[in-house]
Amino acid sequence: MPNELRRIERALLSVSDKTGLIEFARALSRLGIALVSTGGTAKAIAEAGLAVTDVSDLTGFPEMMDGRVKTLHPKVHGGLLAIRSHPEHQASMLGHGIKPIDLLVVNLYPFEATVAAGKPYDDCIENIDIGGPAMIRAAAKNHQDVAVVVEPSDYAAVLADLEAHKGATTLTLRRKLAQKAYARTAAYDAAISNWFAGELGDTSPAFRALGGALAETMRYGENPHQWAAFYRTPEQRPGVATARQVQGKQLSYNNINDTDAAFECVAEFDPARTAACVIVKHANPCGVAEGSSLLEA
The missing domain is CATH 3.40.140.20 (AICAR transformylase, duplication domain)
Known part of the structure; x- marks a missing residue:
């Protein structure tokens, strides 16, 4: 397999927007890709009759604190960040029972929509995603080996790449997806920062971020x-x-x-x-x- 191609053997899916989720998960499963998921996403995939491993079974820890802590674990982030060609990284994975995660599919808690709907302060706070951005940034950093998808609109492109390259993705696609991933997390953080400034009545914050x-x-x-x-x-x-x-x-x-x-x-x-x-x-x-x-x- 050419150096730029990376075979997808395991995918982690955790989405708030479930548009096209089942069709995408079914296509991944047909390609022999193992599915790992969280909470409501895992439930939806299982109810569709697809085999899926709950992330709690992967990490050995239950979801806790009302779902605030579920993917913040070395067995998730190690699987995303490990450089596949790095001997020490591979030794660490082997020694700690960390399995590689080759495809990450995450879209974030709907913070912007919650604010736009005029929801109470506490609801807005609960819709600030922590684990999602952390995983997205980890996968995007390691795009040499990992593909990251942050919007359902990219499902078709990923499947086309996988089908064209016998279950592998190209570096070109992974770079494009990484760029989009960082743009999404930047816009997300900008929305949160600007909302806080508005709540505080701060018209001249020390840092002003714009994301659209x-x-x-x-x-x-x-x-x-x-x-x-x-x-x-x-x-x-x-x-x-x-x-x-x-x-x-x-x-x-x-x-x-x-x-x-x-x-x-x-x-x-x-x-x-x-x-x-x-x-x-x-x-x-x-x-x-x-x-x-x-x-x-």
Whole structure:
């Protein structure tokens, strides 16, 4: 097998978003890959009639503290971090009964969705994932040997790689997945940090992190020869980012800028008192009016 290919023999799955989980787990099982899982994920896989090992059986420790501690264990992290070609790492695994984990499938507790739903403070705290990011970062660091998947949208690409290479993944795919994994954990931590700042009323925290998900690629940038993409942060404040396009072609960078300028301008008016209309060109309002109705404005 070429040096860049890594055969998948064992996968650990622990997901909050179970979209496509059973189909993916079934495909892995058909390829002869052993499945290890946690809590509700293990239950769902078992109920689908698939063989699965509970992570507690792997570690020898039960899940505890309301699920706060379940994967924070050397038999999990050693299996993810061990360099397969490193003799000392392999000796440590053998000496401590650590089995390699070649594929990690984790998506994080829905912290952003919990905050967006206006849930109480304690609920938001409980939806801060600890074990998930730790495993993701470990697997991504060791992408030379381990593949890490953080979104169901990547299941198809992983299966295609496995089927094309007789149960192995390519280094190219593992690098792409590692990059996405670190981007996801960075955005997740940014959301948590910014939520804490908001709870404290801190408008100037010592460190400000921004993280967003790709909403769409723009038709072009400020000029037709330039590239641009539109990212959406977890906040649900009314604006261009949360608006829905109902007609027209794909937007450009200038379209987004102009729309944002127009929205922020009319937002200065009190909708209970007056209707407002604005015309924008190159992000500058060139005509603003108010009236008793939108038609009058």
